[in-house]
Amino acid sequence: MPHIVCCVKQVPDPEAPASQFKVDEAAKKVLPIPGIQPVPSQFDTIAVEAALRIKDKVADTTITILTLGPDAYRDTVKHCLAMGADEGVHINDPALNEADHWATAEILAAAIKKLEPADLILCGRQAVDWDMGVVGSTLAEIMGLPIVTIAKDVQMEGGKVTVERVLLDGFETVEAPAPCVVTVSNELGDPRYPQLRQIMQAARKEVKGLTASDLGIDGAKNRVTLEALFVPETAVETEYIEADSLKEAGEKLAVRLREAKLI
Amino acid sequence: MPSGVLVFGEATEDGQLAPVTGELLGAAKSLGGPVTCVLLGAGVEGLAQRCASLGADKVIVVDDPLLKEYQGDAYVLIGERICKEADPSVVLFGQTMTGRDLAPRLAARLDTAVAMDCVELSLDGDKLQATRPCYGGSARARYSINRTPQIATLRAKVYDPPAPDESRQAEVVKQSADVGEDAIRARVVSRRKEEVEGVRLEDAPVVVSGGRGLGGPEGFKPLEELAEVLGGAVGATRAVCDMGWYPVAAQVGLTGKVVTPDLYIAVGISGASQHMAGISQVKNIVAINKDAEANIFQAARFGIVGDWKEVVPAFMEKVRELKTG
Numbered sequence: 001m002p003h004i005v006c007c008v009k010q011v012p013d014p015e016a017p018a019s020q021f022k023v024d025e026a027a028k029k030v031l032p033i034p035g036i037q038p039v040p041s042q043f044d045t046i047a048v049e050a051a052l053r054i055k056d057k058v059a060d061t062t063i064t065i066l067t068l069g070p071d072a073y074r075d076t077v078k079h080c081l082a083m084g085a086d087e088g089v090h091i092n093d094p095a096l097n098e099a100d101h102w103a104t105a106e107i108l109a110a111a112i113k114k115l116e117p118a119d120l121i122l123c124g125r126q127a128v129d130w131d132m133g134v135v136g137s138t139l140a141e142i143m144g145l146p147i148v149t150i151a152k153d154v155q156m157e158g159g160k161v162t163v164e165r166v167l168l169d170g171f172e173t174v175e176a177p178a179p180c181v182v183t184v185s186n187e188l189g190d191p192r193y194p195q196l197r198q199i200m201q202a203a204r205k206e207v208k209g210l211t212a213s214d215l216g217i218d219g220a221k222n223r224v225t226l227e228a229l230f231v232p233e234t235a236v237e238t239e240y241i242e243a244d245s246l247k248e249a250g251e252k253l254a255v256r257l258r259e260a261k262l263i
Numbered sequence: 264m265p266s267g268v269l270v271f272g273e274a275t276e277d278g279q280l281a282p283v284t285g286e287l288l289g290a291a292k293s294l295g296g297p298v299t300c301v302l303l304g305a306g307v308e309g310l311a312q313r314c315a316s317l318g319a320d321k322v323i324v325v326d327d328p329l330l331k332e333y334q335g336d337a338y339v340l341i342g343e344r345i346c347k348e349a350d351p352s353v354v355l356f357g358q359t360m361t362g363r364d365l366a367p368r369l370a371a372r373l374d375t376a377v378a379m380d381c382v383e384l385s386l387d388g389d390k391l392q393a394t395r396p397c398y399g400g401s402a403r404a405r406y407s408i409n410r411t412p413q414i415a416t417l418r419a420k421v422y423d424p425p426a427p428d429e430s431r432q433a434e435v436v437k438q439s440a441d442v443g444e445d446a447i448r449a450r451v452v453s454r455r456k457e458e459v460e461g462v463r464l465e466d467a468p469v470v471v472s473g474g475r476g477l478g479g480p481e482g483f484k485p486l487e488e489l490a491e492v493l494g495g496a497v498g499a500t501r502a503v504c505d506m507g508w509y510p511v512a513a514q515v516g517l518t519g520k521v522v523t524p525d526l527y528i529a530v531g532i533s534g535a536s537q538h539m540a541g542i543s544q545v546k547n548i549v550a551i552n553k554d555a556e557a558n559i560f561q562a563a564r565f566g567i568v569g570d571w572k573e574v575v576p577a578f579m580e581k582v583r584e585l586k587t588g
């Protein structure tokens with residue numbers, strides 16, 4: 001019975017208007033946007049989609065959703081269960097809340113070791129908030145597993161995982177023995193949207209809670225210090241080209257670019 | 264005591280030193296101290312002198328057919344060995360396909376941590392201060408790393424390469440790859456390239472990019488024509504690549520390419536922070552968008568508010584006239 005673990009996290013909605021993005025520089029935190037709910041990190045639901053596509057072919061596959069975060073992250077686990085995943089595990093402990101990417105990977109690895117042995121561990125290519133793109137690789141190194149990053153297709157058959165990777169100017173096919181870690185990119189395709197019936201079923205499903213002491217760890221062992229968090233200055237003086245018609249504006253633009261020696 | 268800066272240089276497919284190597288050497292120089300440049304690949308030995316001329320004091324070359332294409336399991340073993348021997352204080356990679364994959368793995372093997380995609384590096388005493396965009400480019404975070412080596416990857420085109428000085432000499436050390444077949448667990452079995460005609464997006468002096476506002480894949484035809492007239496390349500937003508209007512290889516942004524043309528013309532693009540992350544070093548952005556409130560205007564030096572279908576043909580005609588006249 002193949003077992004896939006998907007690591008997912010919750011993020012502030014990245015599609016929220018840029019003008020509403022605000023930072024508390026003293027606390028070094030991004031402020032929640034009033035009235036806009038956080039969402040599952042996009043690439044992570046795509047990782048769940050990748051797992052579900054494998055399950056579509058091999059029906060007895062079990063998919064476990066694993067998250068590390070505060071209470072609100074439960075909604076993200078529920079969303080992934082409603083997509084069709086089987087189990088939810090939520091590491092939720094104030095002592096672990098301020099984990100950096102290293103500590104995050106270390107804690108996730110400790111939790112994965114507590115689960116049924118995994119054949120495949122899927123992560124997003126990067127978390128849509130901190131954009132670091134390292135937890136998957138770090139997790140693999142900590143667990144001593146092979147890692148394949150930035151996948152657009154993931155197949156698992158007979159102890160072998162076949163991944164199509166996105167390169168800058170093409171694709172490559174990589175084979176790795178299971179168990180291994182794969183990070184998933186948006187080229188895989190859109191994640192499926194839960195049906196109402198699935199949402200109701202997921203609402204009733206239990207999400208297993210884990211604390212630091214369950215995992216035998218005594219806190220987040222950060223290796224990185226966040227020294228500052230701020231919104232960069234971007235203001236540029238825009239020269240709006242205006243004319244009686246858009247056609248004339250287009251012509252005028254060409255002339256202005258010529259004058260500025262840009263064409 | 265760990266000391267100095269070690270950079271992982273890269274070669275292009277046709278055997279030249281990749282521009283990112285010069286940028287890494289420029290960044291290393293700005294930090295000060297002795298600079299070691301590592302070159303892993305096949306047929307890269309001849310590039311050592313070029314690294315010296317760009318500021319490397321020492322060049323470690325591992326030239327082996329096994330390393331012709333990036334292969335994570337082999338590269339990480341060699342990288343680990345070299346870093347343990349050299350004991351640098353700072354290790355730098357480019358935020359390239361190689362850097363993205365290798366830097367976090369190497370960090371774990373060396374029992375340290377990494378800051379990815381940095382746009383500013385400095386030293387506070389011997390502590391690296393690494394500033395990087397996050398939240399899709401909406402915010403910047405400055406990190407320090409509490410262990411050594413302090414590893415960072417550098418966004419393209421942020422640092423200038425030092426002016427080459429051909430008379431500079433470096434100690435060149437050749438090492439063998441020394442990686443057993445059985446060390447390779449994730450194996451590349453095939454590669455496919457997506458051929459792009461004309462100028463490469465990353466090198467293009469002008470980029471004409473299209474977004475969802477084009478209304479359909481056919482909207483890219485006039486943009487291709489315009490790019491040709493301007494001697495540039497065509498870019499695209501993720502929205503249109505995801506919809507299949509244009510090849511993924513043309514995607515500009517956080518999860519696509521970083522481009523640095525002299526002129527970037529954004530047509531029907533809203534200017535989401537994740538798109539802007541790919542053009543953050545571009546000084547001259549032209550925005551053509553029918554929505555005056557679109558975020559793209561925040562970063563644009565020139566803007567036209569209106570339907571691109573009316574603007575672009577007239578613009579193109581005038582450009583042709585000016586170019587031939």
Ligand SMILES: Cc1cc2nc3c(=O)[nH]c(=O)nc-3n(C[C@H](O)[C@H](O)[C@H](O)COP(=O)(O)OP(=O)(O)OC[C@H]3O[C@@H](n4cnc5c(N)ncnc54)[C@H](O)[C@@H]3O)c2cc1C
Nearest residue numbers: 007008068100101123124126127130131132133134135226
């Ligand atoms: C010093 C410091 C303090 C921080 N304090 C906080 C804080 O107080 N609160 C806070 O929210 N963040 C905090 N962070 C950020 C936190 O470390 C990141 O949210 C986390 O590491 C994931 O972001 P990333 O960019 O490192 O992940 P990436 O490496 O980009 O993530 C890749 C993938 O790993 C998986 N993954 C990542 N994180 C998790 C997770 N938590 N659970 C399950 N899967 C995951 C997902 O599949 C994701 O797609 C802090 C960071 C630092 C450096």
Ligand SMILES: Cc1cc2nc3c(=O)[nH]c(=O)nc-3n(C[C@H](O)[C@H](O)[C@H](O)COP(=O)(O)OP(=O)(O)OC[C@H]3O[C@@H](n4cnc5c(N)ncnc54)[C@H](O)[C@@H]3O)c2cc1C
Nearest residue numbers: 474475476500501502516517518519531533538553554571
């Ligand atoms: C984690 C993450 C990573 C991402 N990475 C990237 C990335 O690498 N690159 C990227 O591009 N995006 C990326 N995105 C997506 C990004 O958030 C935006 O959704 C995307 O850039 C929007 O594309 P767009 O501007 O083409 O479309 P839209 O936002 O829909 O904008 C279309 C624009 O066209 C204008 N328009 C419509 N009709 C006309 C007309 N006739 N004439 C003139 N203007 C017109 C509209 O006013 C609008 O401003 C990422 C998102 C996430 C969450």
